[in-house]
Amino acid sequence: MATVDEYRRHIQHLLTEQAKLVWDKRIQAETIFDTERDRYQLVYVGWRESKRLYGTVLHLDIIDGKIWIQQDGTEVGIANQLVELDVPKQDIVLGFDPPKMRHYTEFAVG
Template sequence: MATVDEYREHIKNLLTARAKLVWDKRIQAETIFDTERDHYQLVYVGWQESKRVYGTVLHVDIINGKIWVQQDGTEVGIANELVELGVPKEDIVLGFDPPKMRHYTGFAVE
């Protein structure tokens, strides 16, 4: 069984790798790791022409030993990447889905 420390490392590694994929030099990909409170984010910040770019691409928390995906703006889905790394689906909650719909996802409900 994986530990919370392993989950932290998986999350940090995935967010760091994703931050390197920014296609536009005017956009910064910032990783935010609060390991004390187990909050992890990937945020895009910058400008494209005269349009401001700012937003959370990924937001992941660890709550009561489970990985909560609060926001996921990626195509592949960080939950799927975590499963590929060996994290059991029952340890991943898709927090962006309504609680009454989570049992349909194949991931944890809470």
């Protein structure tokens, strides 16, 4: 059985790797790791021409031993990457899905 410490390592690794994929030098990818409260984010900050760019690409929390995906703006899907790292689907909650719809997925409902 996986531990919360393993989940923390997986999340930090995946967010760090995703941050390296930024191709525009005017955009900074910032990883935010709050291991005390188990909150993890990847945020893009910068400028494109005269427009400000700011947004949360990924936001994950660990709540009651489960990984809650609050925001996923990636193409691959971080849930799929977590499964590839042997995180059981019953330990992953797609928090961005409405609670009444979660039982239609292969993942945990909460």
